[in-house]
Amino acid sequence: MQGENKYDRRSFLSDVAKSMAVGPLVMIGAADGDFTNLKTKDMNAIKQPANPSFVQIKQIDAGVLNVGYADEGPANGPVVILLHGWPYDIYSYVDVVPLLTSKGYRTIVPYLRGYGTTTFLSKETVRNGQQSAIAKDIIDLMDALNIKKAIVAGFDWGARTANILAALWPERSKAMVSVSGYLIGNQQAGKLPLPPKAELQWWYQYYFATERGRAGYEKYTNDFAKLIWQIASPKWNFDDATFEKTAASFNNPDHVSIVIHNYRWRLGLVEGEERYNELEKRLATGPVITVPSITLEGDANGAPHPDSSIYANKFTGKYKHKLITEGIGHNLPQEAPKEFADAIIEVDSY
Numbered sequence: 001m002q003g004e005n006k007y008d009r010r011s012f013l014s015d016v017a018k019s020m021a022v023g024p025l026v027m028i029g030a031a032d033g034d035f036t037n038l039k040t041k042d043m044n045a046i047k048q049p050a051n052p053s054f055v056q057i058k059q060i061d062a063g064v065l066n067v068g069y070a071d072e073g074p075a076n077g078p079v080v081i082l083l084h085g086w087p088y089d090i091y092s093y094v095d096v097v098p099l100l101t102s103k104g105y106r107t108i109v110p111y112l113r114g115y116g117t118t119t120f121l122s123k124e125t126v127r128n129g130q131q132s133a134i135a136k137d138i139i140d141l142m143d144a145l146n147i148k149k150a151i152v153a154g155f156d157w158g159a160r161t162a163n164i165l166a167a168l169w170p171e172r173s174k175a176m177v178s179v180s181g182y183l184i185g186n187q188q189a190g191k192l193p194l195p196p197k198a199e200l201q202w203w204y205q206y207y208f209a210t211e212r213g214r215a216g217y218e219k220y221t222n223d224f225a226k227l228i229w230q231i232a233s234p235k236w237n238f239d240d241a242t243f244e245k246t247a248a249s250f251n252n253p254d255h256v257s258i259v260i261h262n263y264r265w266r267l268g269l270v271e272g273e274e275r276y277n278e279l280e281k282r283l284a285t286g287p288v289i290t291v292p293s294i295t296l297e298g299d300a301n302g303a304p305h306p307d308s309s310i311y312a313n314k315f316t317g318k319y320k321h322k323l324i325t326e327g328i329g330h331n332l333p334q335e336a337p338k339e340f341a342d343a344i345i346e347v348d349s350y
Contacts, residue, residue, distance in 0.1 A: 066119050069141070080100055081152050087228050119253070128273050138161060149172055150174060233330050289315050299328060305330075
């Protein structure tokens with residue numbers, strides 16, 4: 001399935017840069033940079049900037065992509081790679097990054113394929129959203145940046161990607177933090193029916209399986225994304241400015257193709273690429289994760305997610321599960337940035 005480029009890459013990058021209005025990164029927290037004793041409600045009480053942002057979005061060729069990414073913190077610090085999901089983007093981590101850089105970490109936050117300023121180097125490359133392709137993108141990015149090993153952390157698509165990196169490339173993964181636990185899947189499992197209530201939660205997966213669904217998502221991308229935000233995080237009172245900052249990344253010319261392919265591939269309705277077949281064979285076995293890991297879950301996560309008891313045995317290294325309370329939903333890093341950053345710092349000590 002080829003991508004449908006609506007305008008050239010130079011115009012796209014210019015449009016996105018303007019819409020993001022990138023400004024200085026503001027440090028949020030205690031004056032001395034010690035966030036250890038702050039709770040979620042304390043973070044909410046601190047006056048935060050209206051629209052925190054990243055200092056700069058950099059670009060680098062990596063694998064089949066030209067990747068857009070934020071790179072904050074000391075260049076020689078331990079590296080943390082933060083991975084976003086759908087329909088979100090790097091701004092899910094805008095408040096996590098300063099918490100980590102204040103502790104000496106170098107944080108890399110890339111736009112996944114189909115988001116923001118990340119674009120394909122060739123028009124001929126399949127606009128493929130399968131899980132192994134996205135994970136290989138991150139390995140390619142690490143190679144391009146000469147990063148030998150990193151802590152990987154994420155939620156939604158980003159959690160699945162972090163799982164795959166830790167499972168298939170443990171030599172490149174120092175430790176892992178994953179929202180909603182173990183999310184590695186395969187097409188055979190995707191074909192198995194679920195109880196009706198569980199199927200209902202996946203309504204958009206079936207919508208995307210139709211051409212009407214593709215057309216609807218393309219026409220109403222922002223309305224669709226905002227609805228998912230509201231359903232997945234029913235107690236998160238985000239404002240329009242917060243949403244619009246992320247929604248700019250959906251203007252990527254490959255966004256619709258990547259999203260639709262991702263969900264259709266999960267159901268076995270479309271093929272992946274041969275180059276990823278060996279990786280998918282390994283993932284189909286449900287490989288265990290041996291690196292030190294922490295899994296997180298919000299107490300108000302409205303998106304489909306497994307119970308922690310189901311996946312605990314997938315982690316054979318040092319492991320801990322944490323439930324984050326006070327109405328935290330699916331976009332846990334943006335809703336509870338301190339707890340997410342704390343988990344990264346903790347797992348680094350394992």
